[in-house]
Amino acid sequence: MAATSSAAARIEAVAPTVPGAWSRLAPLVILIAAVLIVVGAAERAPMIVQRRITEGLIDLIAVVGLYVFVGNSGVLSFGNVAFMAIGAYVSALLTMPAAAKSVFLPDLPLFLAQAQWPEMGGALAGGAMAALTAAIVGFPLMRLSGISASIATFAVLVVSYVALGNWTAVTGGQNSLMGVPIYVGLWTAAAWAIVAVIIAFAFQESRSGLLLRASREDEVAAAACGVHIVRRRLSAFVISGFLSGVAGVLLAHFLGTVRVETFYLDLTFLIIAMLVIGGMRSLTGAVTGAIVVTLLAELLRQAEVGVTIGATRIAAPAGLGDAVFALLMLLIVLFRPRGIAGDREIGWPPRLRRGQIGNPR
């Protein structure tokens, strides 16, 4: 791992070349454009496809949120879906009509029972609560070594699942929370997706993001250079928690119901699969993974419905999609561990580059 040639590659991976603002902003502009293209195409598609794309965009926000921590720190987190759950419940409880709450949740604390916040307030409160939770649980977790921290984030997921699933007075426990106002459509999801991409980009271009990536490449060397690894990881974890929380908020107001089962292993698997398939060490990878997996999922769903040729209907067995993603993820790890994006950010096509030195990054 510590050969000299890879050390040079490592420095190159961490330190951006010194291009002007035009090429530095390339990934941001291109990724936002990509999101807009997907949305523009989806607008012309049938309603059902539009809904799938909306859901895909919400997943994209969750993947970008996960990427902020995982991509920059190199520590895998299995706990981000817990932050999604927190965002979903907080926003749902704050924005639901008081009348509905008095029916479904008679034991709700007075403050929550009477609250009837505007949509935006609920969304920001959901994100903020998730970020606060990330700060609190992150404090002990970030002190652990990378691999132990990964496993411990799993504990965060289980705790949130158990706590939310049994806190009947507030969350309705195993029953789903119904009557959540539905306001998330294609463009709401797209707007938040763009915000998420901007936040993630701003973080990775910041000093804090750079120091964190240095610790990802070589923990010991970074610490020796004075990088406070625990603090850097924690700040990324909090931002990551906020974005995941927002993704959860949007999912709640997209589906109109909140169930604790939604926010558990299957969603965790999907979000991680998207990030790994796209490439977990670049924002380009996170966005690409979310889009590619969403489109692929749609194709596989069509395959499960099947095609009718004459009198016989040929259909793939139900549940094929999940198995395919799991296999795809395994194959990516085995044969292209850097994912589709190969750890690099997308740059301008050569013709558009202006006076740039070195590799596109």
Added chain:
Amino acid sequence: MIEQLVQTLVDIFSVGGLYALTTLGIGLIFGVMRLINFAHSQLIMAAGYAVLLLFAQSAALAVASALIAAVLLALIIERAAFRPLRGADPATLLIASFAASFFIEKLMILLVGSRPKGLDFLPFLSRQAEVAGVRVQLLQMVTIAVSAVLLVATTWFLKATRLGLEMRAAAENFRMAEVLGVRANRVIATAFAISGVLAAAVACLFVAQTGLVQPRMGLQLVIIAFVGTVIGGLGSLPGSALGGFLVGAMTIVLQALLPPDLRPFREAFLFVAVAAVLLFRPQGLVPARGFRERI
């Protein structure tokens, strides 16, 4: 009073033993490969389905087939998914095992459906037995006995055989062990085989207790066991067994001590307690030698 105490102790040792077997299986693999094996839950699942297939013929046959299924699957996963990645960093290995685990689970759902199947495995074990004047379930005594025997056997293997010595050397410093003539493939394959045996034992006991098999059956157990290995100290074999036992014991103690309306939150309290332990001992209770990366 005494009766309750004995019952609680029996619970502690049977549940703790089950978790210790699981964490030891996970800890062995982590020791030799720096790999957190998510697919351990699929080993348990495979053994469970092997039992389902043959329990009607004879119990012995069912146990044997569970052993074969778990060991075989462990070796296949090692060969197909983990051997190509040997020497990769722990984060990559973690993702690989996560993907392998989900792939097997989803494949199983595709093949047999996700609905749980009931079975009456070793029904005579649900009878009561008399211990120190207190009646306890026979299955719990068997669980304690099997756990104890397997823990002792694994310890004996690690301490008294050449392969065990090689495995401990590999756990401490893999590269150094290789340089000194330890054969990597053999040691790693053996570790996977042993973890398969441990998973099969856990599966048989678990199935006899719950009477159910389903594609997801090992998952909850393994997730809690992961946390056990972290508390015990990743990379330390005694630590992982101890951590597993403590986690299992703590669930029982919490169950006994918590007021009834807080009992559903048992796992949450458990993990909060774990976080508290880690705050003071980030390296785990038994810090592993040679785990810190050398420069």
